[in-house]
Amino acid sequence: MKIIHITDTHLSPSKPHFNGNWAPLVRWIAETGADLVVHTGDLSVDGADKDEDLSFCMELMREVSIPMLIVPGNHDVGHLPGSAQPVNPERLARWRAMVGPDYWAQDIGDWRIIGLNSLLMGFEDAEEQAQFEWLEKTLAERGTRRIAMFAHKPLFVDDANEGDTGYWSLRPSQRRHLYDLIEAHDVALFGSGHLHWSWKGAFGKTSLVWAPPTAFILDKMEREMPGERLVGAAVHELGDEVKTELVAVPGMTAYFLDDVVEEVYPQAAHKKQPEQAE
Numbered sequence: 001m002k003i004i005h006i007t008d009t010h011l012s013p014s015k016p017h018f019n020g021n022w023a024p025l026v027r028w029i030a031e032t033g034a035d036l037v038v039h040t041g042d043l044s045v046d047g048a049d050k051d052e053d054l055s056f057c058m059e060l061m062r063e064v065s066i067p068m069l070i071v072p073g074n075h076d077v078g079h080l081p082g083s084a085q086p087v088n089p090e091r092l093a094r095w096r097a098m099v100g101p102d103y104w105a106q107d108i109g110d111w112r113i114i115g116l117n118s119l120l121m122g123f124e125d126a127e128e129q130a131q132f133e134w135l136e137k138t139l140a141e142r143g144t145r146r147i148a149m150f151a152h153k154p155l156f157v158d159d160a161n162e163g164d165t166g167y168w169s170l171r172p173s174q175r176r177h178l179y180d181l182i183e184a185h186d187v188a189l190f191g192s193g194h195l196h197w198s199w200k201g202a203f204g205k206t207s208l209v210w211a212p213p214t215a216f217i218l219d220k221m222e223r224e225m226p227g228e229r230l231v232g233a234a235v236h237e238l239g240d241e242v243k244t245e246l247v248a249v250p251g252m253t254a255y256f257l258d259d260v261v262e263e264v265y266p267q268a269a270h271k272k273q274p275e276q277a278e
């Protein structure tokens with residue numbers, strides 16, 4: 001099975017800075033002959049607050065001719081407690097009404113594809129608990145299927161045992177919970193976005209992939225991270241083993257957020273934690 005993994009499109013009707021990368025990506029996806037497209041979030045510039053951003057994005061998503069599954073990013077449903085736009089019932093309701101479920105599972109052949117709402121993780125509330133209970137049940141009932149899992153935020157940035165990375169990755173206690181489930185249930189792949197860096201690595205037997213973003217890369221405004229600066233997509237071939245290619249898609253422009261951050265994410269231009277833009 002071939003999956004095209006896209007992420008961080010950051011599309012908007014009012015801030016069109018990155019919209020030009022969508023058409024070449026759609027054209028390229030149509031030619032891949034893939035079975036499925038997975039979008040790991042940050043569809044929008046500001047779907048966390050604007051209906052029109054999410055509706056604009058969903059109109060564009062419908063241009064993709066291959067079936068697509070989508071999980072939310074922080075710019076779609078909000079972020080951690082104490083951030084400028086924390087996840088809350090209103091934001092979750094907007095996503096669920098306009099896009100669909102924020103976490104889901106779909107069986108294709110020998111595989112169970114699972115999408116997680118990583119923005120629920122860190123609240124330690126009923127929503128977070130309900131998702132973990134659903135995930136445990138969904139994994140326990142996988143039968144002989146192998147698992148490919150997708151989320152907006154990565155498990156970690158530099159080291160599997162690192163402490164709290166703040167904005168960037170899952171927090172240590174939720175990360176630990178996922179590690180335990182991943183080790184117990186033959187999870188072959190964990191794919192994510194959010195960092196705007198492209199990277200392939202491993203956690204035990206699990207392939208870890210940060211897909212290339214669609215919208216932009218970062219120059220000097222944030223810290224260096226592992227991997228490479230690339231706009232494009234990841235191609236996952238799920239067979240006896242997982243093979244992933246990170247692709248620079250023809251016709252897409254490697255915009256630097258640094259150049260336009262004042263216009264697109266003014267809060268991030270003037271503050272560090274926790275309003276960063278990625």
Ligand SMILES: [Fe+2]
Binds near residue numbers: 042152
């Ligand atoms: Fe993000």
Ligand SMILES: [Fe+2]
Binds near residue numbers: 008042073194278
């Ligand atoms: Fe992003």
